[in-house]
Amino acid sequence: MDGDPEGEGEGEGAGGVLGVPHGLWLGWICFLFLVVGASPAHFWLDSGEIAAAGAELGVMHPTGAPGYVPLLHLATALPFGSLGFRMALCSSACMAGALALTISILARRRVHWALLWVIGLWLPLGLTFVRHGRVVEIYAFAGLLVMATLWGFDPAVGQARRVSRRCVGVLAAVVAAWGFGDLRLALAPAVALAWVLDWRRGEPWARWAPLCVALGSAVVVSLPLAATRGPMTDWGHPESLAAIWDHVQATAIRESFAVKLHGMGLRAYALHARASLGRLLEDLGPFGVLIALAAVSFGLSRPLSALARARATKDPEAKLSRFVDDDHRLMRWLGWIAAVELVYAVAINPMGGRDRQTGLALGLVAAVALGLGVHRWLIRDGRARLGARGWVALPLLACALWIPAGLVSASDIALTRSWAPHEWTHEVLARTPQGALLLSQSDDLSAGLLAARIIEGARPDVIAQPAQHLYREPTPWQLREPRRARILRAARGADPARGDAGRLVAVFEAWEGPLAIESPATMVLGGLAVPSRDGWGEPPLWVGELPPPRDALPPGARLPSQGSGRAGELPPELRAAVERWHGRLEARGDRRRLADAMCLWIQGRFAFAPDSPLRWLEAEAGYRFVLDEVDAEHPRALIGLAAARDRFGATDEAIALTRRVLEFDPERSTALTNLALYLSREPASLGEARELAELAVELDADKRVAWNRLIQICQAQGDQACVTRAEAGASAGAS
Incomplete structure (x- = not known):
């Protein structure tokens, strides 16, 4: 179907309710739905770092998502809620905007209002959609940019509005290309090709495109402007042209994962593809995936089928161009974006196919494809009105789409509304001694500590440093604090051939005073002695002193039994950790963090004496305790328990436990x-x-x-x- 040549075509009932377009109504409903479950503070993973960068107008990790940090900072000016909640509203607004644009694209094609509402109420139920729309993250912004690009380059846009819409599409695509690696691959070639073709046709918008590219690229200037201020969040300190380019290209991340990505083979790709499909089934439901796939397949092949039928009837005017309409041209865009996103998820994204960062764009383009396919099926007899078939089919379609997606995502509100990430960080800070060096290991704690320091001003006396980032060049802010500067310079001066172990040893030698470590494995890797009086601390923190006290035990020695339970039994520190967090970690995703911390604690304690049967007995008791009291399907605990059972001769049990892990985590x-x-x-x-x-x-x-x-x-x-x-x-x- 071709669009309205003069404007934004609307179908039966598509003009809206009370004069307001359906896209705006659904956008507001989506926004309110997301706000109900919005995160009250920062979320897990690197959400804390993003929130910290937004609060102080800093520079987040590559690519830096240029243009998004100023939006987050603007959201902090809202007069209600915590700062983390205000920035989460920015994600909700972006996601609602993406939904409104999705509905607008369909409304241009005179799609019936009932189908618009079925799709508009379905998308917010997807797990990826609802998760990214409720927490401080960058991917809702990516979804908005994808749909703004499609909305601007929609072939159904009337001639009277084509220049303005195409310019919006170019701006959105340029901002997306600077900020997101997958969208750079998906949108930049498509927009460039559209510009070349329309330039040759003499389309007016093509003359404005270079100016739009320049304006869209101006967002990159936000990176050096932020770095010049010397903020705490200053990843890579992108002030020079070379540093800016490396940052937006995520050069450091690509280099760190180069060996992993280059070593992948067909079986690994197949596993990632399976994980990607599983994530799509969670987001869209089985019927949503099947209908969207059928819609893309039929939409792309429809001109060829129509040409074949015309030639079979000896039609003298049977030419392929005659059967190519605006829906088919849009389907080319959808098919291309979906193909690139799938390839990125399977073969390029170092996090693998189960990572949700690429699932959002796929869900949005799938919704447009599904809407186009169902719309054409409803009007295949040429009637503009819905008819009895439509009023029977749409309620069934709504049930098939809404129920599976809703059942999967319903419990996620407990995770996104949880204060657990905030409490986790503050519990660690409360147990950290005055003036200590705190070496974190996980993204959860590293980002949380940054958010606590910047947003709340918590514990400025503590030198918090991610242990895995000791290789990075210190930023001006880091060098302004003498104690931090001393350890970072020591790490930079370590022998590169010794890797992380060499840097940790250099840091331990340069530091004097209290030391807190998230993962005891960090202590083991650095060959740090064990204090005999204070024991191991309680997960997720180990606390010690540098230089080690005189009565410290050498690395590899077994701790005395006092304060740590009898040898071979469950260490009381694990039970204390569960009791401390009892009732505070309601969502499974929160409890999994505690299980992770306990397993890392067990592994670190075990690593000091890996040949000791007593350590194996303690490890077995610890892993069983994690599975019984925290998370019955925790992969680290199951793998660790399997290793302990194998050590004591129960190899069949070890094999069964490990196969159980691979059933739900085959990667x-x-x-x-x-x-x-x-x-x-x-x-x-x-x-x-x-x-x-x-x-x-x-x-x-x-x-x-x-x-x-x-x-x-x-x-x-x-x-x-x-x-x-x-x-x-x-x-x-x-x-």
Whole structure:
């Protein structure tokens, strides 16, 4: 169908309610729905860092999402709610805008109002949609930019409004290309091709496009302007042209994941594709995915089918261009964006197919495709009115779309409305000694500490530093504090060949005073002595002193039993952690953080004496406690328990526990590597062990332990070529 040549065509009832377009009504409903479950503070992962950057107009991690930080800062001026809640409203507004634009694109095609409302009430039920619309994150902004680009380049836009709409589309695409790697690949080539074709046709908007590109690119200036102020959030300090380019291209992140991505193979891609499909099924429901896929397939092939039918009837005017309409042209855009997003999720995104950052754009384009496909089916007899078939089909369609998506996402409101990320950070700060060096490890705590310091001014006496970021060049703000500057300069001066261990040793040698560490494995890696009086602390924090006291035990020594329970039994620190957080972690996603912290604590404690049977008994008791009291399906705990059971001869139980992990987390390379070890002991299962080890190195080519397991199995099989290949892989930058 072709659009209205003069303006924004509207169908039967598509003019709106009380004179207000349906897109605006649905946008407001979506906004209110998201606000009800909006995060009261920062969320987990890197949400705290994004909130901190928004609060102080700083520079977040690459690509920096140029243009979004000023919006977050503007949201902090709202006169109600906490600062974190105000910035979460920015995500809600972006998501509501994306929905309104989606409905507007369909309304141009005279789609019936009932179908508009079915789709408009369906999209906000998707788990990815509702999650990103309720927390401080960047992906709602990405969704808005995608739909603004499609809205501007919609072939159904009338000639009278084409210049303004195309300019909006160019601006949105340029901002998206600077801020998001997947949208750079999806939108930049499509917009450039549209500009070249319309330039040759003499379209007026093509002359304005270079100016729009320049205006859209101006958002990049926000990065050096922010860095010049010397903020706390100043990732990469992008002041020079080279630093700005590296930041928006995410050069540091791409280099850190280069070995992992280059080592991926077909089986790893297949697993990522399966995870991507699973995420789409959660967001859209099975019927939503099937209908959208059918709509894209039929929409793209419709001109060819129509041409074949015309030629079969000996039509003398049968030409392909005659059957290409605006719906087909829009479907090309949708198909291209969906294809790029899928390839990005499966083969480029280092987080794998289960990561939700690419799912949002896919859901939005799928909704447009579904709307177009259902609309054409409803009017296939040529009637503009809905008819009896439509009034029967639409309620069934609503049930098929709303119920599966709603059932999946209904419980997420408990996670997004939780104060747990905020409380987690403040609990750590409350247990950190005065003037301590606090080395964090997880994104949850690292970002939370940054948000607490910037947004609330909490604990300026504490030197909080992510242990995994000691390799980075110190920023001007970091160098202004003498104690922080001393340890960061020491880390930068460490021998690069020694990697993270060398940097940690340098930091430990340079620091004097209290020390708090999130992961005891950090302490082990740095070869730090164990204080004999204070024990191990309580998850998620270990507290000590540098230089170590005279009565500290050397690395590898076993702690005395006093204060830490009897040898081989459940350490009381784990029980104390569960009691401390009882009733405060209601959502499963919150409890999983506690389970992670407890498992890391167990692993760190065990790593000091890995050959001690008592340590194995303590580890087994600890992992069982995590599974019984915190999270019965926690992968770290299941893998750890399996390793302990294998140590005591229960290999069959270890195999069963590890296979259980792979049932719901098939991309976890640690489970693959351990299962390969267990199976390699029997000649009959050596072949399966080889397959698992090969898959583990495809998924995590930067992990030396995966390569070592493959070497071991290839040696058992007598495959020298495989051994040579695995040894080369292990030496090619594996950690």
